[in-house]
Amino acid sequence: MSKELIRNFSIIAHIDHGKSTLADRILEKTSAVEKRDMKEQILDDMDLERERGITIKAHAVTVKYKAKDGKEYTFNLIDTPGHVDFSYEVSRSLKACEGAILVVDASQGVEAQTLANAYLAVDNDLEIFPVLNKIDLPAADPDKVLEQIEHVIGLDTEHAVLVSAKTGVGVDEVLEKIVEVFPPPKGDENNPTAALIFDSWYDSYRGVVILTRVFEGKIYPKMKMKFISTGKVYEVDEVGIFTPKMTKTKELKAGEVGYVIAGIKNIQDTKIGDTITEDGKECAEPLPGFQEMKPVVFSSFFPTENTHYEDLRDAMEKLKLNDAAFVFEPETSDALGFGFRCGFLGLLHMEIIQERLEREYNLDLISTAPSVEYKITKTNGEVIFVSNPSKMPEPQYIQKIEEPVVNATIVTKAEFVGPILQLCTDRRGIQKRLEYLSQERVLIEYELPLNEIVIDFYDRLKSVSRGYASFDYSIAGMRESNLVKLDILVNGEIVDALSVIVHKDKAYYRAQALTRKMKELIPRQMFEVAIQAAIGRRVIARTTVKALRKNVLAKCYGGDITRKRKLLEKQKEGKKRMKAVGKVKIPQEAFLAILKVN
Ligand code: GTP
Secondary structure: OOHHHEEEEEEEEOOOOOHHHHHHHHHHHOOOOOHHHHHHHHHHHHHHHHHOOOOOOOOEEEEEEEOOOOOEEEEEEEOOOOOHHHHHHHHHHHHOOOEEEEEEEOOOOOOHHHHHHHHHHHHOOOEEEEEEEOOOOOOOOHHHHHHHHHHHHOOOOOOOEEOOOOOOOOHHHHHHHHHHHOOOOOOOOOOOOEEEEEEEEEEOOOEEEEEEEEEEOEEOOOOEEEEOOOOOEEEOOEEEEEOOOEEEEOOEEOOOEEEEEOOOOOHHHOOOOOEEEEOOEOOOOOOOOOOOOOOOEEEEEEEOOHHHHHHHHHHHHHHHHOOOOOEEEEEEEOOOEEEEEEEEOOHHHHHHHHHHHHHOOOOOEEEOOOEOOEEEEEOOOOEEEEOOHHHOOOHHHEEEEEEEEEEEEEEEEHHHHHHHHHHHHHOOOEEEEEEEOOOOEEEEEEEEEHHHHHOOHHHHHHHHOOOOEEEEEEEEEEEEOOEEEEEEEEOOEEOHHHOEEEEHHHHHHHHHHHHHHHHHHOOOOOOOEEEEEEEOOEEEEEEEEOOOOOOHHHHHOOOOHHHHHHHHHHHHHHHHOEEEEOOEEEEHHHHOHHHHOO
């Protein structure tokens, strides 16, 4: 197949603007997928998805399209994950493409992820054309949205197409634009092989499946392929494409996209963004921009029952098989015993993993408040990275602390600008841009400490905007900041898993709010419990949980047995998520109390 007839592209969009619906229409209109098979194939796809947990990974579908010029084109439609936590993977997927379709809901207009994704596509030098979707809706205002795209994103709208992915209007024109606007791939199949890994996952039957875009040379069965970042060599078993079913082919050549199977057992060997070459006939240099995915959000997981430690380890190892971005290492807490310190790409990633551990592996976990990684320069000049507040050196040994900051984009209705600016200021943000997209919609850009985002920023944003704000962010770098460790003491003992890092100016207020919250959350016990917050040795807030006087059953007068049982069951429920710290039982909520004070 001539390279001239290949088009590699992605569809990018803000969530719910119709990316999946448009992709379905494109598959349906291209010869590879007959309409009657459509449902079945989409289901297949969903099974795959289900096996892998959630749509966090990209995949690629190869279809044929007979264009108006009479020629048959091969389209490789490369899917991108939709959440900010996985923007690294979006970026990888875009590197496999020459073009991107930017879908914007014509009734909504440009949203935060529209911008973030468009910028990623521009950074990757892709040709882009906008699709204004949902023009069947009465509220659709394509002219206004076109104006926003030109004005705010700075994108040429000459090739924009008005579409209803729902009714199918405009989809034929999209197919023609793909041929017309996106360039064919470059590269030479006779050069030494250079292919980009843009996705991989573990299949229990076939081992690791690699998704790759070949830029130079080719990949074929029996070839000795080498991963540049690790130097590991594997013999290729099979190559092929997704139609969307896995379909074997003879080879994958420069310009093509497909899968490679090579009996690889360990997903860690196939790093997303790595370059595949041929052993003994290596390409001169790796494809540009290989950068390992780094966790940015950290939390510790402890089993509520110490006997479940090994189960937790097994479960996490299984999850990691399919998720190279999830990292963990054993941790011992004075308060909580044996557990693991875990690293994630973001908050959603963390929630997914925790939920899967609890649901699929039936584990009861205590998790600590999410934290970020700080760069600390000690007074002796040593530089260390600390992601666990309890591991922070004592204040007298710290010369300076730097924290990760992000560039955040928020799009909202004009009426919520005031409260949102207030929120961003409260969260130590620095305003970068404020622009009216139209009379009623506003684009806001802020530099914000990641630490302030992991502490319930989404929830606050949602509540101050009554849900009318879209949000996206990307890591921007490190910023020096006046931070301190706030310890919580229960009956005089520091509970290491409750320590948090906060800005000095807010420490006093946070300490008050935290101890008050703890008092609400820690149930009364047979004795008095003192709760204190301290910076170093200085106690800056305190409360007391009064001792329990009666036992719960006393209320029932011995009469109503069902009520009694209910009460006991309720107690047992509550107990499940408690951890005894010394003599005091502390519930899970207390470890996340920092997320609940503001
Ligand atoms: P995620 O997969 O969640 O990221 O969203 P998406 O961008 O893929 O959006 P999806 O295709 O799931 O569409 C979101 C919603 O919009 C669905 O309820 C669709 O049925 C609806 N939708 C998509 N295209 C159109 C359209 O052209 N007109 C109308 N009226 N609704 C549409």
